[in-house]
Amino acid sequence: MLGDFYRRRFFRIAKGIGIALLLMAACDLYRPMRPIGSAFAGILAFCAAPFLYGLHRNAVRADRGVAALMANPWVHWEFTHAEWQAVADVQFPQRSKPFTWRRQWPVGLTTVAAGTFGAWIFGGSPPVILGAFVFFALCPIACNWFFGRDMRAQHRRMMAAPTKVWLGPDGLLLGSQFTPWVSSEFRLERAAVQSAAPARLVLRFRVSPSLTYSSRPYFHRSVPLSAGSGRDLELLQQKLRSAFPKAEIAVV
Known part of the structure; x- marks a missing residue:
């Protein structure tokens, strides 16, 4: 079964592409637009196939990553x-x-x-x-x-x-959204605490150009922090620095 967040994303995008293909194919019913509809539908299908394959692959990996993360977390918070x-x-x-x-x-x-x-x-x-x-x-x-x-x-x-967060060696599970620390498309680059309200742990991921992430050099994940998370942050900093010595980790 595909990962929950990525499964919804995959089917939502696939549905949009399918509707667009149908509309382009329908243009062929109007004789003057016959070559144009087919041409654009072919181009869209050619470009969408590898993109959808990448989304499906991410969903399968997310499902496996979530199972491993919940079985062996570093910290687990509820809010x-x-x-x-x-x-x-x-x-x-x-x-x-x-x-x-x-x-x-x-x-x-x-x-x-x-x-x-x-x-x-x-x-x-x-x-x-x-x-x-x-x-x-x-x-x-x-x-x-x-x-x-x-x-x-x-x-x-x-x-x-669910108002829960899991962080472990396999990545971050924020609600129902799983983000691995490292993938073929991005990797953890920085982790820091924003003390301004609302207090949160901000994780920045550096993006490698790909079909999924092509227009932005990095993205963020914001994790809520509760009053009693200080000891967990010390453990998290130790684990992240050990796993990613080149990343900027300063959460305490």
């Missing part, structure tokens, strides 16, 4: 709803600024130009080229909306998950 809520708000902040072309015009212009040029190259008629222009002009707005929606969904999933 109140208020402590968990405070860290969820930091980990998955809600976007307050709406989409504006003033901030997004470089991405929007590139997308519109590429899509319109592609429709022209494939010999599309003027209505088809106009339709491609409108479609790709809406893409940045749709991506912005989906990103905000994904952040809200992750916030809801964290609040619905």
